[in-house]
Amino acid sequence: MKICHMTSVHPYNDIRITVKECSSLVEAGFEVHLIAPNTSVENFQGIKVHGLLNPYKGRFKRANFFTRKVYLKALELDADIYHFHDPELLKTGIMLKKQGKKVIYDVHEDVPRQILNKHWIPKPIRKVTSFAFEKYENNIVRKLDAIVTATPYIEDRFKKYNHNVINVSNFPILNELYIGDKQIGKENSVVYIGGITKERGSLVMVGAIEKTIGTLELAGKFVNENEKKILEILPSWETKVNYHGFLNREGIKNTLSRSKAGLVVLEPRLNFIDSLPIKMFEYMAAGIPVIASDFPVWKEIIEMNKCGICVDPLNVEEISKAIQWIFSNPQEATTMGENGRRAIETIYNWETESEKLIKLYEKLN
Known part of the structure; x- marks a missing residue:
């Protein structure tokens, strides 16, 4: 099975996307491709990386122009399953569905609640922006093949709109950070x-x-x-x-x-x-x-x-x-x-x- 993960925001070596999800899929025997912004790396732990230059400054231009480049590259790869990680790629997900592709949305954060605390969104319009985005997101996820969430709370929210929702928590890799648990000899x-x-x-x-x-x-x-x-x-x-x-x-x-x-x-x-x-x-x-x-x-x-x-x-x-x-x-x-x-x-x-x-x-x- 040929799998394509897509991000327009995260680095090619993102911990959840690449080190955990993509690497685990490679170990399971899948052919895994990753589309990511601004990298010249072509292979990472067996993952075929496709770096795309994002020349656009600011969120608005990235979401409206760079995501088009992500979509065209995704189509070119002709994968069996597409798995995207950013809310700004929701439109890309729908476009891929219209091409007959299987598409997964990986929801890292509860974005409508996040919007309420975004300092770059003027405070008077945060509530209406949050409400509008939630309606937009809920409408699109109904049409996708599966939703992967990072917490049980987000999982419960999306179960109302899609029958194929699973929670995959962003827990640590067992042996990555452990050295020892003794307090004696450590600094205060x-x-x-x-x-x-x-x-x-x-x-x-x-x-x-x-x-x-x-x-x-x-x-x-x-x-x-x-x-x-x-x-x-x-x-x-x-x-x-x-x-x-x-x-x-x-x-x-x-x-x-x-x-x-x-x-x-x-x-x-x-x-x-x-x-x-x-x-x-x-x-x-x-x-x-x-x-x-x-x-x-x-x-x-x-x-x-x-x-x-x-x-x-x-x-x-x-x-x-x-x-x-x-x-x-x-x-x-x-x-x-x-x-x-x-x-x-x-x-x-x-x-x-x-x-x-x-x-x-x-x-x-």
Whole structure:
């Protein structure tokens, strides 16, 4: 079976699209092609990569012009199944269906809820934009062959519109990040890895670490440079924060191995509350405790597996106390890390999730 994955936004080596999904399909014996923007790489882990130059600046031009290039390349490849990963490719999916192709939509995020928090959309029109996009998305997914979702919450939403919906959670690859779960000998530091914004807890993390004996290992890109400037003038930035910028997977593994806990203290926003943030599971995979927002879905996972501490993500004092507790109780923290790792090995791992994806392809063949 010849399979073509398509993205107009993500890099050719995206973790979910390429390292996990496409690589798993190659291992299962499929011929896998990937259309991705702005890369000269032609082969990645057995995946045939087709890089397309995107000369357009801004979201509007990309969505209206570059997606046409993606469609034409997809047609040229003449695959058996097409699997796209970006909402702006919904029209491309329908065009491929009209050509008699089998098409899968991979929904990474709950986009209508995301729109409500997009800073680049003027606030007065966010609600109507969210409503209009949801109607558009729901109408198109009725006509596609299958929907793959990244969380059970998104899965439940789309089951009303398509009979062939499966959830494939973005859980960690079992052996990618694990070194060991002992706390003794590690630095008094906690880590956050991911996109850095106020909504994802940047201000409260820096504020909380100031009240402890340790440091914050901060890795990732700032979505807004103005927010970086706000953090840089805080007294604790120079003395208590080690900012690493963007790290590759080996850099992430090394940073996790030095840290005593991982932070995922996202604000209680609609698009976060029912999400399953990969960083939370990556901390568990690395064998370190999690300090996480007390959202019901997250709290159930953490308390059921006894692998961390849930906090009010808006309460700096509460986050600070949780961090200090980890530093002051190394044996208990080690047990939490071991529990989290055990949960990854038995439940929350990519190896288990990939089986669902392979079965879907076999079903569509």
